[in-house]
Amino acid sequence: MKLGAKIFFYITILFSIAFLVAGYTLISCFYKTTINREMETAVEQYQYNKFIMQANLITKGEDWFTGIANGEYDISSLAADMNHTVAFFTLDSRTLYSGFPEEAEYSDLLANAASDKVSYQFFQMQGRAYLLIAGIIEHNETGLYLVTGVDVERISEQQEQIVRKFETVYIAAIGIAAFFIFGLTALLTKPIKLLTAATKKIADGNYKERVTGVGEDEVGQLAANFNQMAVAIEEKIQELSDSAKQKEDFVANFAHELKTPLTSIIGYADRIYQKELSKEEQKKAAWYIWNEGMRLESLSLKLMDLTILNHKDFELQEVRADVLLKELQSDVEYLVTEKGVSLGCMAEAAYIDVEFDLFKTLFLNIIENSIKAGADHIQVSGWMKMQEGSALGREGDFSRLYYIIQFEDNGCGIPPQEMKRITEAFYMVDKSRSRKQHGAGIGLALSEKIAQIHGSRLEFESDGKCGTKVRVCLECKGAENHA
Numbered sequence: 414m415k416l417g418a419k420i421f422f423y424i425t426i427l428f429s430i431a432f433l434v435a436g437y438t439l440i441s442c443f444y445k446t447t448i449n450r451e452m453e454t455a456v457e458q459y460q461y462n463k464f465i466m467q468a469n470l471i472t473k474g475e476d477w478f479t480g481i482a483n484g485e486y487d488i489s490s491l492a493a494d495m496n497h498t499v500a501f502f503t504l505d506s507r508t509l510y511s512g513f514p515e516e517a518e519y520s521d522l523l524a525n526a527a528s529d530k531v532s533y534q535f536f537q538m539q540g541r542a543y544l545l546i547a548g549i550i551e552h553n554e555t556g557l558y559l560v561t562g563v564d565v566e567r568i569s570e571q572q573e574q575i576v577r578k579f580e581t582v583y584i585a586a587i588g589i590a591a592f593f594i595f596g597l598t599a600l601l602t603k604p605i606k607l608l609t610a611a612t613k614k615i616a617d618g619n620y621k622e623r624v625t626g627v628g629e630d631e632v633g634q635l636a637a638n639f640n641q642m643a644v645a646i647e648e649k650i651q652e653l654s655d656s657a658k659q660k661e662d663f664v665a666n667f668a669h670e671l672k673t674p675l676t677s678i679i680g681y682a683d684r685i686y687q688k689e690l691s692k693e694e695q696k697k698a699a700w701y702i703w704n705e706g707m708r709l710e711s712l713s714l715k716l717m718d719l720t721i722l723n724h725k726d727f728e729l730q731e732v733r734a735d736v737l738l739k740e741l742q743s744d745v746e747y748l749v750t751e752k753g754v755s756l757g758c759m760a761e762a763a764y765i766d767v768e769f770d771l772f773k774t775l776f777l778n779i780i781e782n783s784i785k786a787g788a789d790h791i792q793v794s795g796w797m798k799m800q801e802g803s804a805l806g807r808e809g810d811f812s813r814l815y816y817i818i819q820f821e822d823n824g825c826g827i828p829p830q831e832m833k834r835i836t837e838a839f840y841m842v843d844k845s846r847s848r849k850q851h852g853a854g855i856g857l858a859l860s861e862k863i864a865q866i867h868g869s870r871l872e873f874e875s876d877g878k879c880g881t882k883v884r885v886c887l888e889c890k891g892a893e894n895h896a
Contacts, residue, residue: 417602424594429587436579443575447568451544452533459531459546459561462495466550466559475552482555484509495561502558504549513562514538522547523558541566604632608639620647677705727866729766731890734795734816737767741776742793748777749791752784760795764890765816767867775863778856779820779883786824786881794819797889816889821882828877836861836871 469491470478480486482503488510492499500511506523517538522545525532531548547560607624614622623643624636681698684690690698742758749756783791795818827835836857861871864885874882 416605417598420601421591421594421598424598425587425591428590428594432583432586432590436583440572440575440579444568444572447571448544448565451563451565451568452546455533455544455546455561455563456531458496458563459548459559462497462499462561463548463550463559465495466491470552475555478552479555481509482557497564498543498562500558500560500562502560504556504558506558509557511560513543513560519545519547519560522560526558528556535565536562542569604628604636608632608636611639611643615643615646620650675705675709678702727768727771729768729867731764731766732769733762734765734818734887734889735760735762737765737769737772738776738793738795738818741773744773745777745780748780749784754784754788755790756780756793757791758793760793760818761797761816762892763795763797763816764892765887766890767887771863771866775860775885778860782856783820783822783824783881786822786826788822788824788880790823792821794821797891800886814889814891815886817884817886819882819884821880823880826877826879826881827873827875829875831877832873832875835873 477486481488481501484503484507488501492501492510492512498512500513500519501509502519502523503509506520511517517536522532522534526547526549528549528551531546533544533546536543536545542565543562544565545560545562547558549556550559604624611622611624620643623640678701681701685695685698738758738760742756745756780791795816798815798817799812800815857871864871867885867887869886872884872886874884
């Protein structure tokens, strides 16, 4: 059974039972109240009839009362003066007079009567209900039973009328309540139906599906949490999809990077082996073999470095940033001089934690990347800056002191659409230029991993036309030595 049907069914049953119990209680209270009122009236009538009997005793004397008690006088005329139907009995339960039908039974009623209290009993006589009140009238040693009967059939009739009216009201109320309960059930289950539909769509692969318009109650909170979960799932699926694509690209690019130099090496080796070549042609073939071998060596070394970085812990040491950058500038001086590139360095004094060899690799890879982009001037800068912790991908909204190291060149730049992929292994913006310079698209991937080891990441800025800025932000301890 569906949730909506369950809610409708259970609420309807609960309402029906509650309404039925309430109606039964009200009708019972009305009946008891009416009966109690009739009993009070019947007692008053009994007292009135008893008063008439006592008045006759006073006016007619004790002999008259004794004669009546012994059954010597006809008391039908006396009964005619009394209200309602009456009966008289001797103390030994002989009938002196009775206005009731012959089938009436009085033994239990008379047995419970006394001079100082009355007894009552309901009788069904000739299809009508009577309330009988009995008591004893005593004088000296003589006495008799006086029974007064009040017709209470109208109470039963009133009760039946009320029951019939209640049945009509009950049926109407249940019908109206069922209509409103159905609407309420539909309203309550609508958000759940929306959630169910959204869940099915997401299960079918539509990860952009969201739930809207469900209010701000608990179901609304559930919907909000569901939407957050859907966002997380979509991001995770996209991440997995991107990861799978990156792996496919990695394998394809890796195979291509191996195939190209190997094809050249095999081709030129076969040419040397199969044909008689001049000394100049042999030298040229050997150079191609050497050149492609160097490419393979560079590729294998960088892949090994990337693998090692993923499976090794590194200990960072405190160094002075300006001294570090000046030293690294000197280390790459031979490279920039050979390529005809000018390299400038301006850095503030501050202390940072780095792993020297790794950071030197990052520094060298970025410089080489700028040279491959056709830059003839590279400027390295370093300065301290207060930044929000979350700005660098860290949790929290607090501010920290960071040391910004920036590499700026005047090369060909990076197209904006390529920015997200430039740190992927084997990804190259200009493949032909990179291969000519023994590039394999691993340098920036390696540098990004080194930046992560240092608790940072590479940030790129370029208009795609002229020049590129690469920044790495490291936590800074200030300009004083904290060692």
